[in-house]
Amino acid sequence: MSDYIVELRRELVEAADREQRSRAPRRAVRRSRRLLAPVLAGAAALAGAVAVTIGLQGEDRPPLPARPQVQVTLKLDGKPAGATLGPSSASTRTTAGTSPSATVDIEPGKTTTAPPGTAINVAPGQRSGSGSSVWVLRADGALLEIDPQTDQLIRTEQVAGTGVQLSASQGNLWAVARQGHSYRVTRLRMGGLRQRHVVRGTGVLTGLWPVSAASSTALWLQGDPQLEDNAPLLRVDASSGRVDGAFTAPTLSAIAADTQRVWTLSQSGTLEWRDAHSGRVVGRRSGFAPLADATSQNALASADDGGAYVATAGDGVVTRVSADGETRWRADVDADGPVAAAPGALWASQAAVDGAPGAIARLDQTSGKITQRMPLERSQTPTQLVPVSDELWAILNDGTVLVLR
Amino acid sequence: MADPRLPISDDDLLVSDEPEDFGIFYDRHVRNVLGYFARRTIDPEVAADLTAETFASALSARRRYKPGRAPAGAWLFTIAARRLSDYQRHGHVETRAQKALAMQRVAVAAEDADMIKLLADDVAISMLTELPGDQEVAVRARVIDGDDYDEIARREHVGQAAVRQRVSRGLATLRGRIGGPR
Numbered sequence: 001m002s003d004y005i006v007e008l009r010r011e012l013v014e015a016a017d018r019e020q021r022s023r024a025p026r027r028a029v030r031r032s033r034r035l036l037a038p039v040l041a042g043a044a045a046l047a048g049a050v051a052v053t054i055g056l057q058g059e060d061r062p063p064l065p066a067r068p069q070v071q072v073t074l075k076l077d078g079k080p081a082g083a084t085l086g087p088s089s090a091s092t093r094t095t096a097g098t099s100p101s102a103t104v105d106i107e108p109g110k111t112t113t114a115p116p117g118t119a120i121n122v123a124p125g126q127r128s129g130s131g132s133s134v135w136v137l138r139a140d141g142a143l144l145e146i147d148p149q150t151d152q153l154i155r156t157e158q159v160a161g162t163g164v165q166l167s168a169s170q171g172n173l174w175a176v177a178r179q180g181h182s183y184r185v186t187r188l189r190m191g192g193l194r195q196r197h198v199v200r201g202t203g204v205l206t207g208l209w210p211v212s213a214a215s216s217t218a219l220w221l222q223g224d225p226q227l228e229d230n231a232p233l234l235r236v237d238a239s240s241g242r243v244d245g246a247f248t249a250p251t252l253s254a255i256a257a258d259t260q261r262v263w264t265l266s267q268s269g270t271l272e273w274r275d276a277h278s279g280r281v282v283g284r285r286s287g288f289a290p291l292a293d294a295t296s297q298n299a300l301a302s303a304d305d306g307g308a309y310v311a312t313a314g315d316g317v318v319t320r321v322s323a324d325g326e327t328r329w330r331a332d333v334d335a336d337g338p339v340a341a342a343p344g345a346l347w348a349s350q351a352a353v354d355g356a357p358g359a360i361a362r363l364d365q366t367s368g369k370i371t372q373r374m375p376l377e378r379s380q381t382p383t384q385l386v387p388v389s390d391e392l393w394a395i396l397n398d399g400t401v402l403v404l405r
Numbered sequence: 406m407a408d409p410r411l412p413i414s415d416d417d418l419l420v421s422d423e424p425e426d427f428g429i430f431y432d433r434h435v436r437n438v439l440g441y442f443a444r445r446t447i448d449p450e451v452a453a454d455l456t457a458e459t460f461a462s463a464l465s466a467r468r469r470y471k472p473g474r475a476p477a478g479a480w481l482f483t484i485a486a487r488r489l490s491d492y493q494r495h496g497h498v499e500t501r502a503q504k505a506l507a508m509q510r511v512a513v514a515a516e517d518a519d520m521i522k523l524l525a526d527d528v529a530i531s532m533l534t535e536l537p538g539d540q541e542v543a544v545r546a547r548v549i550d551g552d553d554y555d556e557i558a559r560r561e562h563v564g565q566a567a568v569r570q571r572v573s574r575g576l577a578t579l580r581g582r583i584g585g586p587r
Binding site: 003004005007008009011012013014015016017018019020296351379381397 | 422424425427428431432435436439453456457460461464465469471472506507508509511512513514516517520521
């Protein structure tokens, strides 16, 4: 082995060893602080106004949130790459590849692991649904359709390559998959899943962060900028399935799109908004936190008034911007990962901090205050948040689907 | 020699508390990272320094690595691309991550530079088969597979000096054939 490679390895392993030894006492301090926090909060509650005078509210933390209820926990095999709420595939539904005896009943709040192709079912009528399906794209290219009314796995489709991301627009599903040294975008048109268009990219997607977003008229995506220099922002027409626009763009960390507007957030922290028809940049605002490192995930979600929600992992902040890019509110919530806007609520992923598990937080749309918080297990991270009717479907990195209401 | 720990996934290696596991992660990716930088900077010293800073950054950031979001290799190359971008913007290689970890800069010897150039050059790698058999085996084992001279010598039943000579001659031949200085 080269001397350089050997020497650098030795330096790194020694550094890892030093870092490991220095972490133990730090962890103990942090743990004790964390254990102390609820005690102090309890004391503050008892002391009422006295707590203010002794400064326990100095950090201006949001009020202690109520826990949202887990309606159902489903367990999907494999690693989900993306999920979305989309149109159902057919009016007559069948459970693919399963026999009635393979059906698994899941009680609310319980986790059940089902083998591939097994129907997942809860008693009908337990929950309301929107009539649409929840679609999950797994890393192995399996595309699962789940009926949110019954939690049944309706069918499994396969797209070629490694699943990277999934978006939905009216009547269309867009599955982005990596295959060899290029990426494929497969459009699945509902009504039998038979019509397909494959859009081949010239660059390479390595399965990094969400780089695509769909509206009812188009899919917007950017190839992997690490391996495709100056990767353009591509617009794929929803009706023809063809790339009908390629626009110069910085390296992006998140995209959100509706029929009128496309929001993009660059890795360096510049928010741009474009006219969805011309692709022209109509506004730009810099100063958002740059993507701190490769482990973080920024996110964007369109708001119903033409504005957007911007979640920047670099500083953990969710910012509500209006249609003209002005800040409405700014909430420091340890944001890291996907956000989802639903009528009356905004959902955001919260980072795991100092070894403590992450969470899914519900924010008030008018103030940004956390109103509910759902802690996750230690190793769990949301990969996608999908509002379905009055529920939130949280797709987690370990294949768990949490249905929250 | 087969490493019994190889089946451990990159994800497991990154989240492990065992320092040696980061070394295994490094072993799996260091040549690709060196090749990535060498192709883009055409300078083995710069490629080596960027590689050191990339792995130092990865070591610092590995606690925040989230299995399931992106393959560990892609995660590493995102860091690599950032370091490359910093270098292109500032004109020098940042060493913040290495300093924060109290790491020493590793010098790049002439042979290391040759190895890095070779890693960058797909043409050169494809030309390995045109070398005399003993040189091909030696260069492939040393540069591509990263074997020790001692290990190669034992396998080939020759002395270490002979292996060094074969590697040196093989690299010189490749340099000559692809137009580099001999």
